[in-house]
Amino acid sequence: MTPDPADSRLTEIHSSMNQQIARKSLWTVRGLGLPAVVRACPDCSCTRHLASGKFRVNANGKLLDVWLLVLCAGCGRTSKVPVHERVHVRDFDDARRAAFEDNDAALVREAVCSAALAERRRYGLDWTGTWALDTDMPFASLDRDLRTDPAAANTEILVGFELPVPVRLERLLMEGLRLSRGRVRALIDEGVIRLPAGLRVSGKVSADFGFRVVFSSELS
Numbered sequence: 001m002t003p004d005p006a007d008s009r010l011t012e013i014h015s016s017m018n019q020q021i022a023r024k025s026l027w028t029v030r031g032l033g034l035p036a037v038v039r040a041c042p043d044c045s046c047t048r049h050l051a052s053g054k055f056r057v058n059a060n061g062k063l064l065d066v067w068l069l070v071l072c073a074g075c076g077r078t079s080k081v082p083v084h085e086r087v088h089v090r091d092f093d094d095a096r097r098a099a100f101e102d103n104d105a106a107l108v109r110e111a112v113c114s115a116a117l118a119e120r121r122r123y124g125l126d127w128t129g130t131w132a133l134d135t136d137m138p139f140a141s142l143d144r145d146l147r148t149d150p151a152a153a154n155t156e157i158l159v160g161f162e163l164p165v166p167v168r169l170e171r172l173l174m175e176g177l178r179l180s181r182g183r184v185r186a187l188i189d190e191g192v193i194r195l196p197a198g199l200r201v202s203g204k205v206s207a208d209f210g211f212r213v214v215f216s217s218e219l220s
């Protein structure tokens with residue numbers, strides 16, 4: 001296995017801190033519900049569709065079609081989102097086919113949350129109201145803990161996603177640390193909040209990541 005560049009970066013940070021042990025904290029982007037599928041309804045002007053929790057699997061000779069069934073929030077009309085089209089049965093894993101036929105809840109969740117499927121089938125996903133951030137680590141408490149716990153000078157925060165919600169990183173930091181937008185930006189510029197390479201504060205995140213809050217004056 002090749003070492004994760006993030007790991008070697010962490011090792012570097014650790015060694016530069018003279019055995020100072022990073023304190024860890026876990027934030028969770030908790031899923032409250034599935035996103036709405038946004039596409040035109042042929043029967044009404046509503047564009048929001050909710051997951052019905054069901055798939056339809058159709059075998060036509062040796063070819064299989066799988067659709068995700070969604071319901072218009074306005075009129076209740078069922079629409080079909082193609083998940084697999086004309087796939088040869090031979091190329092289809094038996095367990096996966098059975099899971100589609102059983103309307104497996106995890107598979108429904110995977111299909112409804114899939115940005116790739118939404119892009120392929122040209123519809124939008126509305127994630128409004130589908131998540132909440134669980135954290136007990138406001139910035140003020142980090143600051144306060146410094147006086148009693150030297151490890152607080154270097155805190156690693158791991159953010160776990162229950163659903164792949166695309167959240168603006170800046171908003172996540174503001175909410176999690178209970179800071180204003182300006183303060184978050186300033187702390188990033190000062191190197192107190194350290195984001196992993198490749199993540200921009202103005203960008204979106206939708207999968208697990210970690211970042212650090214380092215009070216450098218405490219490290220020298």
Ligand SMILES: [Zn+2]
Nearest residue numbers: 041044072075
């Ligand atoms: Zn409708």
